[in-house]
Amino acid sequence: MRTAVLNVGIRTVLLRRGPSGGIDGVFGAEGCGVRSILKELTARVGEAVARLDPQADPLVRPAADESHGDYQSNCAMSLAKKLGQPPRSVAERIAAALEVSDLCEPPEVAGPGFINFRLKADAMAHRLAEVPPAPAAGEDRVGIAPSDAPEKVVVDLSSPNLAKEMHVGHLRSTVIGDCAARILEFLGHDVIRENHVGDWGTQFGMLVAYLRRTHPDVLNRPDALQIADLEAFYVQAKALFDADATFKRESQEAVVALQQGDTATRRIWEAFCNESLRHCHRILDRLNVRVVDRGESYYNDLMPQVIDALERDGHAVESQGALCVFLEGFKTKEGEPLPLLVRKSDGGFNYATSDLATLVHRIRTLKARRIIYVVGVTQKLHFEMLFAAARKCGIAPPEVRLEHLAFGSMLSRSGAPFKTREGGTIKLKNLLDEAVAAARAVVESASGDEDGDEGAAPMSKRALSREQVEEIAETVGLAALKYYDLSHNLIKDYRFDIEAMTSLEGNTAPYLLYAYARIRAIGRRAGVDFATLSGSSPILLAHPTEQALARRILRLPEVIEQTGAELKPNLLTDYLYDLSKAFSRFYDRRLGVRVYDAPTGELRVSRLRLCDLTARSLKLGLSLLGIRTLEQM
RNA sequence: GCGCCGGUAGCUCAGGUGGACAGAGCAUCGGAUUUCUAAUCCGACGGUCGCAGGUUCGAGUCCUGCCCGGCGCGCCA
Numbered sequence: 208m209r210t211a212v213l214n215v216g217i218r219t220v221l222l223r224r225g226p227s228g229g230i231d232g233v234f235g236a237e238g239c240g241v242r243s244i245l246k247e248l249t250a251r252v253g254e255a256v257a258r259l260d261p262q263a264d265p266l267v268r269p270a271a272d273e274s275h276g277d278y279q280s281n282c283a284m285s286l287a288k289k290l291g292q293p294p295r296s297v298a299e300r301i302a303a304a305l306e307v308s309d310l311c312e313p314p315e316v317a318g319p320g321f322i323n324f325r326l327k328a329d330a331m332a333h334r335l336a337e338v339p340p341a342p343a344a345g346e347d348r349v350g351i352a353p354s355d356a357p358e359k360v361v362v363d364l365s366s367p368n369l370a371k372e373m374h375v376g377h378l379r380s381t382v383i384g385d386c387a388a389r390i391l392e393f394l395g396h397d398v399i400r401e402n403h404v405g406d407w408g409t410q411f412g413m414l415v416a417y418l419r420r421t422h423p424d425v426l427n428r429p430d431a432l433q434i435a436d437l438e439a440f441y442v443q444a445k446a447l448f449d450a451d452a453t454f455k456r457e458s459q460e461a462v463v464a465l466q467q468g469d470t471a472t473r474r475i476w477e478a479f480c481n482e483s484l485r486h487c488h489r490i491l492d493r494l495n496v497r498v499v500d501r502g503e504s505y506y507n508d509l510m511p512q513v514i515d516a517l518e519r520d521g522h523a524v525e526s527q528g529a530l531c532v533f534l535e536g537f538k539t540k541e542g543e544p545l546p547l548l549v550r551k552s553d554g555g556f557n558y559a560t561s562d563l564a565t566l567v568h569r570i571r572t573l574k575a576r577r578i579i580y581v582v583g584v585t586q587k588l589h590f591e592m593l594f595a596a597a598r599k600c601g602i603a604p605p606e607v608r609l610e611h612l613a614f615g616s617m618l619s620r621s622g623a624p625f626k627t628r629e630g631g632t633i634k635l636k637n638l639l640d641e642a643v644a645a646a647r648a649v650v651e652s653a654s655g656d657e658d659g660d661e662g663a664a665p666m667s668k669r670a671l672s673r674e675q676v677e678e679i680a681e682t683v684g685l686a687a688l689k690y691y692d693l694s695h696n697l698i699k700d701y702r703f704d705i706e707a708m709t710s711l712e713g714n715t716a717p718y719l720l721y722a723y724a725r726i727r728a729i730g731r732r733a734g735v736d737f738a739t740l741s742g743s744s745p746i747l748l749a750h751p752t753e754q755a756l757a758r759r760i761l762r763l764p765e766v767i768e769q770t771g772a773e774l775k776p777n778l779l780t781d782y783l784y785d786l787s788k789a790f791s792r793f794y795d796r797r798l799g800v801r802v803y804d805a806p807t808g809e810l811r812v813s814r815l816r817l818c819d820l821t822a823r824s825l826k827l828g829l830s831l832l833g834i835r836t837l838e839q840m
Numbered sequence: 841g842c843g844c845c846g847g848u849a850g851c852u853c854a855g856g857u858g859g860a861c862a863g864a865g866c867a868u869c870g871g872a873u874u875u876c877u878a879a880u881c882c883g884a885c886g887g888u889c890g891c892a893g894g895u896u897c898g899a900g901u902c903c904u905g906c907c908c909g910g911c912g913c914g915c916c917a
Contacts, residue, residue, distance in 0.1 A: 797873085
C-alpha cells in the first residue's frame with residue numbers, strides 16, 4: 208500500500224507541472240513561500256530519468272549522511288540493473304540531464320551510483336524569505352499550502368465505553384487519533400472525528416436499574432444527574448447484580464425495556480449516557496481533543512436493515528444457528544473456515560454487526576472516502592475480517608480506503624501490564640494528574656529556587672507565580688505524556704516512564720517546549736515584533752549553523768506530508784527534535800552566531816527571522832501533535 | 841497447532857520502495873563556560889542489527905528454517 212501511495216503522489220506532481228517550469232505541488236500554492244524541496248527534486252529527477260525509463264521511480268530522499276549533501280537519488284543503481292549498464296554511467300547520464308541549478312550545486316555522482324544534491328545557500332535563503340509572516344489571528348501555516356485534492360476522512364478515535372470511566376487504555380487511541388486528525392486537517396482534508404462510544408448492551412440495563420434505586424428522582428430531573436465516581440457506581444451495580452436475584456431480574460427487564468423503546472427507561476439511560484459523556488469530555492477538554500460523539504446505539508435501526516440485506520443477497524448465510532459471512536483466508540484453530548458472525552444464534556447483534564452498520568453510515572451518509580480506525584493491535588484480526596466482509600458485501604467500494612491504525616499497549620515501567628497494585632484498571636484522569644505532578648516538580652526545580660541555592664540570581668528574573676507554575680505544569684505534563692506516546696513506533700508496546708517523558712533532556716516535550724519558549728524570549732528581549740520582520744530585508748546564510756538551521760526549517764513541509772501519508776507521528780517528533788537541536792547549535796555561544804547583538808543590523812534582522820521561522824515551525828509541528836506551546840517556562 | 845506483530849549500544853528507542861562506515865537520547869567519562877534563558881554545546885566510550893542459511897554488486901531491510909517475547913484464532917467488545 209505504501210508503494211501505491213508514493214506512486215500516486217509522484218504521478219500527481221508530474222501531471223501538475225506548470226508552464227513556468229515550477230511545480231505547483233501540495234506546497235506550492237501562490238503566495239505561499241515554502242514548497243517541499245523533496246517534491247521538487249523528485250519531479251526534476253523524474254523528468255531526467257524518464258528518458259531512460261518512463262516507469263522509473265526517482266527515489267529522491269534526504270541524504271543519509273550530511274557530508275554527502277542534502278538530498279540524494281538512489282534510482283541509478285536499480286535502473287542500471289534493469290538496463291544492464293554500469294550504474295555509475297547511468298547516474299552520470301541522469302546527472303547530466305538534470306536541470307537543478309536554481310536549487311543546488313551541480314549534482315555529484317558518488318559511490319556505486321548515488322546522485323547527491325547540495326542546496327545552494329542563496330536558494331535556501333530565497334525560499335525562507337518567501338514565507339509570509341504569521342497572521343495576526345488564526346492558524347499559522349508557515350507558508351504551507353493545503354492539499355488541492357481534499358478528501359472526506361473519518362477518524363474513529365478514543366471510543367470509550369460509557370458504562371465506566373475512561374482508563375489508561377483509552378489514552379493512545381485518543382492521542383494518536385487526534386494527531387492523525389490534526390495532520391489530515393492541516394493537509395486540507397475534511398475530517399470527521401467519530402467518538403464511537405459504547406452506550407448499548409446488557410450492562411446498561413443493569414446501570415439503569417441501579418440508577419432507579421439510587422437516584423429515584425432521575426426521571427424528574429434527568430439533566431441534573433451527577434455521578435461523582437462512575438467507576439465506583441459500576442462496581443456497586445455489578446456487585447448487587449451478582450448478589451441480588453431481584454435486582455438481577457430488574458436489570459434484565461430494563462434491557463428488554465430499553466430495546467423495546469420504553470420511554471421512561473430510555474430517558475434514564477439517556478441521562479446516564481449524558482452524565483458519562485460529561486466525564487469523558489472533562490478529560491478530552493483537558494487533552495484539547497475535539498470529537499463528535501456517536502454511540503453504538505445510533506445504529507440500532509440500521510443494523511437489522513444491513514443484516515437483512517446481506518442475508519437476502521446471499522452474502523451472509525446461516526451456520527450453527529448464527530448468521531455468518533464466510534471469507535477466504537481466515538481459519539479457526541481447527542483449520543475450518545472462520546466466518547465473521549453478523550447475527551448471533553439468539554438473534555442478537557454483536558460488535559461486527561454494529562461495525563458493519565457503522566461502515567454503511569460512514570460511507571453512504573457521511574460520504575467518507577477514507578476511514579481510519581485508531582484501535583489497539585489486539586483487534587487486528589477483527590478489522591481484517593470486517594474490511595474483507597465490507598468489500599465482499601459491497602458495503603465498501605474499492606475507492607473507499609479502510610485502514611486500521613493499530614497501536615501497541617502501554618506497559619508499566621517494568622514491562623508488566625499497566626494496572627493498579629490490585630490488578631484493576633488505572634483511571635485516565637489519575638494518569639494525567641500524575642504526569643502534571645511530575646511536570647510541576649520539574650518546573651519548580653528549574654524555575655528559581657525559593658530555598659535560595661547558589662545560582663538564584665540568573666533565575667530570579669523569571670521567577671514564576673504559583674498560578675504560572677500551575678499553568679505551565681498542566682501544559683508541560685500533558686505535552687510530555689502525548690509526546691512520549693507519539694514519539695514511539697505505533698505498532699510496538701512501550702513502557703510508561705514518567706521520568707523519561709518529563710525529562711528536560713533528550714527527545715521530550717519539555718525540551719521542545721523550552722526550546723520554543725527560549726526563542727520567543729529572544730524576540731521579546733530584542734524588542735522586535737516578528738510579524739513585521741518579513742519581506743524588506745534578506746535572509747543571509749553564511750555561517751554553517753545558519754545553513755544547517757535553514758535546511759531543517761525547509762524540511763517541514765515534506766515531513767508533515769510524509770507523516771500524514773504514512774500516519775507515523777514519530778516521523779514528526781524526530782524532525783522537531785532535530786530542528787530544535789539545530790537551533791541550539793545556531794544559538795550556541797561558541798559554535799553558533801550572535802543574534803540580537805549581531806555585527807550588523809542586516810544580520811541581526813536575518814537571524815531574528817531565522818529564530819521566528821524556527822519558533823513557528825516548532826509551534827506548528829507541536830500543534831499537529833496536539834501540543835500547546837508556552838511563551839514562557 | 842495456525843496466523844499476525846516484535847527481538848537493533850548497559851537502558852529507552854529511531855532506522856521511507858534493499859544502498860554509501862547501523863543512528864539518537866539517557867547513563868558513563870572528558871572538554872568548553874561566569875551566559876543572547878547552561879533547561880546549552882563539543883568529544884569519547886559503547887552494537888557478530890535474536891540465530892542459521894539463501895537471493896543480490898550490495899541485506900537491519902527481501903526469502904526459508906529455527907529460538908525468544910507479545911497478541912489473536914465462531915456467537916464479548
